[in-house]
Amino acid sequence: MRKVVSRQQKNQKNNNQTFLNAQPSLFKQVCVIGLGLIGASLAQAIKDNGLSERLVAVDRHAPSIEEAIKQGLLEAGSSTLSEVVAGSDLIIIAVPVQAVQAVFMDIKQAMDSGQLASDCMITDVCSTKTNIIDAAKAVFTSLPIGLVPAHPIAGAENSGYHARRATLFANHSVIICELPTTNYVAIAKLRLLWEAVGAKVMPMEANHHDAILAHTSHLPHLLAFNLVEQLASHDDNLDMFRYAAGGFRDFTRIAASDPKMWHDIFFANQNAIVSALDEYGVYLQTMRQLIIDKDSTALMGLLGRAQAARRHFGHMLASTPYTDTSAMSASYIITPSTTVSGTITIPGDKSISHRSIMLGSLATGVTHVTGFLEGEDALATLQAFRDMGVTIEGPDNGNLTIHGVGMNGLKPSKTPLYMGNSGTSMRLLAGILAAQPFDSVMLGDTSLNKRPMERVAAPLRMMGAVIQSTGHSGTAPLSITGRDTVGKPLQGIDYELPVASAQIKSCLLLAGLWSEGTTTITQPEVSRDHTERMLSAFGYPVTVDGNRISVEGGGTLVGGDIAVPADISSAAFFMVAAAISQGSELTLTQVGINPTRTGVIDILKLMNADISLSNNTHVGGEPVADITIRASNLVGIEIPEHLVPLAIDEFPVLFIAASCAQGRTVLTGAKELRVKESDRIAVMAEGLQTLGIECTVTEDGLIIEGKGTGGQDDQINNSQPVFGGGQITSHHDHRIAMSFTVASLRASEQIIIEGVETVNTSFPGFAELANQVGMSIQVEDTSI
Ligand SMILES: O=C(O)C1=C[C@@H](OP(=O)(O)O)[C@@H](O)[C@H](O)C1
Numbered sequence: 063m064r065k066v067v068s069r070q071q072k073n074q075k076n077n078n079q080t081f082l083n084a085q086p087s088l089f090k091q092v093c094v095i096g097l098g099l100i101g102a103s104l105a106q107a108i109k110d111n112g113l114s115e116r117l118v119a120v121d122r123h124a125p126s127i128e129e130a131i132k133q134g135l136l137e138a139g140s141s142t143l144s145e146v147v148a149g150s151d152l153i154i155i156a157v158p159v160q161a162v163q164a165v166f167m168d169i170k171q172a173m174d175s176g177q178l179a180s181d182c183m184i185t186d187v188c189s190t191k192t193n194i195i196d197a198a199k200a201v202f203t204s205l206p207i208g209l210v211p212a213h214p215i216a217g218a219e220n221s222g223y224h225a226r227r228a229t230l231f232a233n234h235s236v237i238i239c240e241l242p243t244t245n246y247v248a249i250a251k252l253r254l255l256w257e258a259v260g261a262k263v264m265p266m267e268a269n270h271h272d273a274i275l276a277h278t279s280h281l282p283h284l285l286a287f288n289l290v291e292q293l294a295s296h297d298d299n300l301d302m303f304r305y306a307a308g309g310f311r312d313f314t315r316i317a318a319s320d321p322k323m324w325h326d327i328f329f330a331n332q333n334a335i336v337s338a339l340d341e342y343g344v345y346l347q348t349m350r351q352l353i354i355d356k357d358s359t360a361l362m363g364l365l366g367r368a369q370a371a372r373r374h375f376g377h378m379l380a381s382t383p384y385t386d387t388s389a390m391s392a393s394y395i396i397t398p399s400t401t402v403s404g405t406i407t408i409p410g411d412k413s414i415s416h417r418s419i420m421l422g423s424l425a426t427g428v429t430h431v432t433g434f435l436e437g438e439d440a441l442a443t444l445q446a447f448r449d450m451g452v453t454i455e456g457p458d459n460g461n462l463t464i465h466g467v468g469m470n471g472l473k474p475s476k477t478p479l480y481m482g483n484s485g486t487s488m489r490l491l492a493g494i495l496a497a498q499p500f501d502s503v504m505l506g507d508t509s510l511n512k513r514p515m516e517r518v519a520a521p522l523r524m525m526g527a528v529i530q531s532t533g534h535s536g537t538a539p540l541s542i543t544g545r546d547t548v549g550k551p552l553q554g555i556d557y558e559l560p561v562a563s564a565q566i567k568s569c570l571l572l573a574g575l576w577s578e579g580t581t582t583i584t585q586p587e588v589s590r591d592h593t594e595r596m597l598s599a600f601g602y603p604v605t606v607d608g609n610r611i612s613v614e615g616g617g618t619l620v621g622g623d624i625a626v627p628a629d630i631s632s633a634a635f636f637m638v639a640a641a642i643s644q645g646s647e648l649t650l651t652q653v654g655i656n657p658t659r660t661g662v663i664d665i666l667k668l669m670n671a672d673i674s675l676s677n678n679t680h681v682g683g684e685p686v687a688d689i690t691i692r693a694s695n696l697v698g699i700e701i702p703e704h705l706v707p708l709a710i711d712e713f714p715v716l717f718i719a720a721s722c723a724q725g726r727t728v729l730t731g732a733k734e735l736r737v738k739e740s741d742r743i744a745v746m747a748e749g750l751q752t753l754g755i756e757c758t759v760t761e762d763g764l765i766i767e768g769k770g771t772g773g774q775d776d777q778i779n780n781s782q783p784v785f786g787g788g789q790i791t792s793h794h795d796h797r798i799a800m801s802f803t804v805a806s807l808r809a810s811e812q813i814i815i816e817g818v819e820t821v822n823t824s825f826p827g828f829a830e831l832a833n834q835v836g837m838s839i840q841v842e843d844t845s846i
């Protein structure tokens with residue numbers, strides 16, 4: 063259970079911090095027991111950072127002590143604790159795990175004899191934690207109030223005093239066990255010490271620490287030692303080592319670590335290690351059998367899943383940018399430019415990419431996808447299906463091969479499904495998961511966790527789904543109970559959508575595929591129809607009657623080939639870029655022009671944009687064309703409300719166009735913009751005002767006073783800046799970042815956009831492409 067901290071304790075913590083910061087050194091005397099790699103490195107880091115007035119050490123190896131004193135690292139040292147420990151206010155135990163209990167006995171004696179205060183802080187750096195606490199319990203009548211067990215997750219294959227490095231802990235994690243018996247000041251001071259040497263501190267329960275470390279550290283070390291032993295015991299071991307490839311070297315690097323230390327750890331964490339090892343045995347047997355059986359699909363699936371999972375975990379951890387604004391570290395520094403030109407290819411459509419994974423996975427047979435968008439949103443969907451046991455090869459340059467598992471072939475994921483920033487993934491998957499026999503949990507990043515999920519959860523409940531939005535206010539995480547537990551299938555419903563949302567419509571239609579009877583969705587306005595089109599392309603009958611769409615449950619999907627066209631929502635940035643800048647002409651090849659998506663073209667044309675389509679054809683059931691757009695004098699308009707759902711994602715960049723138009727542009731009926739990755743009305747208005755544009759926020763839209771000077775019939779006059787310069791934040795929203803980039807074509811000064819990592823959710827390579835056509839974007843990492 064997490065430790066609950068009262069307000070009083072929090073205040074006390076803040077006061078401690080101020081008090082501690084005011085002290086010349088954090089400690090009067092630190093005594094390090096054990097001058098091995100970790101102990102000596104920590105001593106050196108304490109010394110270099112001036113964290114203690116005095117440093118003393120205990121080590122049985124006299125030459126290390128002598129050298130450390132000679133080098134000025136230590137004031138004193140000995141092989142016996144009682145000779146140097148007096149007056150220490152922190153003791154750091156850095157000896158092998160099995161020797162810790164004996165050290166505790168020495169410490170107790172020093173406390174009993176008055177050499178040490180009873181509240182003296184005691185910490186350790188050992189790789190196991192429950193046995194350290196047990197050892198302390200065995201020695202002290204009650205756990206010392208200064209005891210803070212800790213574990214820096216840092217090391218090196220070299221051991222001993224000479225291998226020490228003061229920087230060993232920089233950017234590494236240190237786990238601290240905050241025991242209920244420990245004085246709060248001791249915890250706060252140890253935290254300060256670790257942070258001062260560059261480490262990231264995280265609290266964790268001792269049991270949990272031991273179970274996790276058994277898998278992530280102890281098992282890999284055991285396997286490394288074991289593999290070296292296996293190879294070394296061969297008769298031709300010399301040849302084996304001589305020709306051992308990089309794989310052997312990389313895999314067994316950690317087998318050069320200190321044997322005594324690992325001997326102790328393996329015994330100290332016996333139970334957790336044995337269970338990790340048993341589990342490993344099962345996986346090894348499975349792999350062995352797949353090779354014997356020459357089961358290529360299953361082996362490919364396993365290898366692909368493992369490769370993706372490794373990347374995914376890295377991503378999940380590194381994707382803290384999406385969960386923590388302070389960590390959003392990449393910025394665009396944009397120098398104003400005046401014109402764009404060229405012929406470019408825009409990456410694949412995000413909505414269609416999501417659906418290709420979903421339907422390809424649920425189909426029978428193999429589905430080949432080309433033009434798949436390798437952006438983080440679509441990759442989140444891909445990973446979710448891998449987590450549910452689907453074998454997916456790729457993505458390789460937009461190519462994917464999906465080995466469909468059929469309507470009843472998904473397996474429960476072992477971990478919660480992580481949807482990152484993607485509303486489409488979470489909402490569409492909610493419909494699929496609600497119908498599965500097993501339970502599921504879906505998580506999102508900070509932005510996604512704020513977006514409304516009851517809009518799908520409530521109608522799914524009407525179908526009999528058991529689904530909870532467990533966030534603050536009808537928001538993610540979503541927890542879904544499997545049909546096996548519920549005991550009966552979903553029931554078809556006749557549902558009228560309260561908003562024109564393709565995500566809600568698709569969620570319910572997808573749930574309808576497993577439901578008894580008919581599911582009919584009525585939408586108030588037309589919204590994108592990719593789900594309907596792709597279901598039909600996979601052979602699933604869909605009935606469309608005006609704005610009423612129906613499916614019957616119980617059908618099947620048949621895999622095939624899907625070509626994903628270029629995304630018109632991404633193309634929109636370049637359409638506006640060319641429209642607003644003098645002398646520009648851009649051609650965007652083979653862009654999807656599904657009529658449920660072309661609101662942006664209609665709106666720009668109403669604003670007097672010069673847009674033409676050519677090479678019209680069909681790709682994978684979707685119409686596509688080359689779009690050519692040239693500079694023109696844009697004029698302000700009242701945007702017709704029926705076009706809003708058809709251009710829902712393009713408004714941020716349309717606001718940039720409106721700012722460059724002559725006269726006022728009024729958007730109404732677009733409340734939905736407030737619940738996208740950010741509140742796109744508020745956030746765009748704020749950014750526009752920063753850049754000197756007058757605009758008024760309304761409940762369901764925005765009024766923009768355009769600064770363009772040329773009218774519809776005038777000479778094209780797009781060379782005067784309408785924006786100033788300034789600093790804009792993305793608010794975790796890719797479309798905000800890209801829209802303000804386009805503004806730089808009519809800006810008088812530099813525009814800086816912070817938090818641009820988010821662009822990768824829908825448009826990897828955006829900055830490179832923008833530079834290719836004539837913009838001037840420099841990407842800077844400001845994290846260091
Ligand atoms: O179905 C889809 O692929 C999408 C539907 C739209 O969302 P809403 O359904 O919330 O309008 C759109 O904004 C989103 O980018 C993608």
Ligand SMILES: C=C(OP(=O)(O)O)C(=O)O
Pocket residue numbers: 439483484485486487711738739797824
């Ligand atoms: C709203 C968007 O996506 P999603 O809802 O999938 O996060 C978008 O891409 O603009």
